[in-house]
Amino acid sequence: MFRLEYRDVTMNFPAAKGAGTVTAILKVTFSIRDGEVVSLIGPSGCGKSTLLNIGSGLYAASKGQTFVDGERVEGPSAHVAFMLQKDLLLPWRTIRENVMFGMQIQGHSRADCRRRADELLTSFHLAEFAHRYPDQLSGGMRQRVALARTLAVDPTVLLLDEPFSAIDAQTRIVLQRDLARTLTAARKTALLITHDLFEAVTLADRVLVMSPRPGRIIDEIKIEIPDRDDPIKRRRHPNVEQYVERLMELLDIGHSA
Amino acid sequence: MSFFTTRNAVVKKGTLISLVLLFASLAMWEWGFQFLGVPRFIVPPASEVVKESVQMWQTNHLLMHTGITAAEVIAGFVLGSLLGAGIGYLLGMSPTAEFALSPYILALQIAPKVAFAPLFILWMGFTIYPKILVAVLIVFFPVLINVLTAIRAIDFDLINLARSFKATRGQIFWNIEFPSSMPQLFAGLRIGSTLAVVGVTVGELVGGNLGLGYLLVIGQGQADTPMVFVSILMLTLIGGVAYLAVVLLEGRVLHYSSSRTRRLS
Numbered sequence: 300m301f302r303l304e305y306r307d308v309t310m311n312f313p314a315a316k317g318a319g320t321v322t323a324i325l326k327v328t329f330s331i332r333d334g335e336v337v338s339l340i341g342p343s344g345c346g347k348s349t350l351l352n353i354g355s356g357l358y359a360a361s362k363g364q365t366f367v368d369g370e371r372v373e374g375p376s377a378h379v380a381f382m383l384q385k386d387l388l389l390p391w392r393t394i395r396e397n398v399m400f401g402m403q404i405q406g407h408s409r410a411d412c413r414r415r416a417d418e419l420l421t422s423f424h425l426a427e428f429a430h431r432y433p434d435q436l437s438g439g440m441r442q443r444v445a446l447a448r449t450l451a452v453d454p455t456v457l458l459l460d461e462p463f464s465a466i467d468a469q470t471r472i473v474l475q476r477d478l479a480r481t482l483t484a485a486r487k488t489a490l491l492i493t494h495d496l497f498e499a500v501t502l503a504d505r506v507l508v509m510s511p512r513p514g515r516i517i518d519e520i521k522i523e524i525p526d527r528d529d530p531i532k533r534r535r536h537p538n539v540e541q542y543v544e545r546l547m548e549l550l551d552i553g554h555s556a
Numbered sequence: 557m558s559f560f561t562t563r564n565a566v567v568k569k570g571t572l573i574s575l576v577l578l579f580a581s582l583a584m585w586e587w588g589f590q591f592l593g594v595p596r597f598i599v600p601p602a603s604e605v606v607k608e609s610v611q612m613w614q615t616n617h618l619l620m621h622t623g624i625t626a627a628e629v630i631a632g633f634v635l636g637s638l639l640g641a642g643i644g645y646l647l648g649m650s651p652t653a654e655f656a657l658s659p660y661i662l663a664l665q666i667a668p669k670v671a672f673a674p675l676f677i678l679w680m681g682f683t684i685y686p687k688i689l690v691a692v693l694i695v696f697f698p699v700l701i702n703v704l705t706a707i708r709a710i711d712f713d714l715i716n717l718a719r720s721f722k723a724t725r726g727q728i729f730w731n732i733e734f735p736s737s738m739p740q741l742f743a744g745l746r747i748g749s750t751l752a753v754v755g756v757t758v759g760e761l762v763g764g765n766l767g768l769g770y771l772l773v774i775g776q777g778q779a780d781t782p783m784v785f786v787s788i789l790m791l792t793l794i795g796g797v798a799y800l801a802v803v804l805l806e807g808r809v810l811h812y813s814s815s816r817t818r819r820l821s
Contacts, residue, residue, distance in 0.1 A: 352716075355720050357720060374722075376722075385711075387717045389731075389732070390813060391735045391812050392812075400721070401721040404722065404727055404731065434812065434813060452721060
């Protein structure tokens, strides 16, 4: 069963100057199975984030359709949650209240929200910070809170747009492991946009490669390395280098420059 | 002096310098001007102003006039802020309304608000209402503009985050837009609290027989400089208390921000 499916999705934007339109993505078709984690890589400005916004129902595609759990996406859905490079924590809410945010919007009772938030904070080793405010936490911790907030609404599909690219390299490795474990344990389906080719390979079951604008899917690579729930272990696998080399070739890195 | 001065050291040193300046200026006021040959009817020494204020308390109902002016300031400030913030949020939520109304808002903003005082007195007579109305008008704009700017500056990803959880328009307003605007709303209120005094004073100067502005007119008519000084000091006091009240409220509301140290200006 497909959790997330794009069929012939095209997105045109009005051009910044003058008349006409710019095509950001062109006839993108792919699907993600239940519990699968798929990375999406491509040059800057190729429409990766646009693809994600369409999937989350925030913007309507110019042409084509998107499906979540077989249902056509026609607006934000309770089954999809997204997480960006920015943690988007609300500075006036405590850490616990930030984790509760999505659930509260969706109308869950306060007691339910609290219980779920405390569970997540405990599993992310953030319980002692529940009463702190975002300003008092480090970037890595804040991003972990953002992940907790995303998971709190119990989505079936997670859309992750460069979630760790603003985090320092050491913290990033830990966060990647936390994410991989959580996704595997909860059997979540995820689409992960990243610029980090090692991240793309070590976290995913499959990597989709996009072309420069107008973005199309130009290749798909299955990652056949065990231990998807442990990117640190995976990173040491001898085949990782080959996959990364392959992706560099596809993205034309190191040839044109 | 070290480049890395601790906050504590800054407070200590700053307070000391402030106190020295206070005593220096008081001394200058008391003896300096006389020493320079400035006549007492031009700049009355501090001690005379203090004496005058006691006398005004006893014979000119200083307390009553101060109370009336303060009440007008509070009324004008509260009404003006509510109106400015309310319209600011409405315009912030409706780009069309903002676009349509912006030329008129700009025109009203450019018009010198205090110039309306005589008109309001013609309309409403020598009551407290024209004074409050001038204050409302003058407080309205900084609050409106600040709120509007704050709403415009909200990170759209935050709105999208709320939308992705299927938030309604009302939920987006109360959970994202309204709390996001607090720092700038308070910046507007700080400006408004000082401007309210200006509005009320001008209103009182133009007409009526109540309030500190009225005492200013009397003092001027009688060439009673100490009386003018006392009135100015009391007006400053009212503005200062209003400003302090806003700062204290701001500290309570914006308690979550660690970058926000307690500043008074």
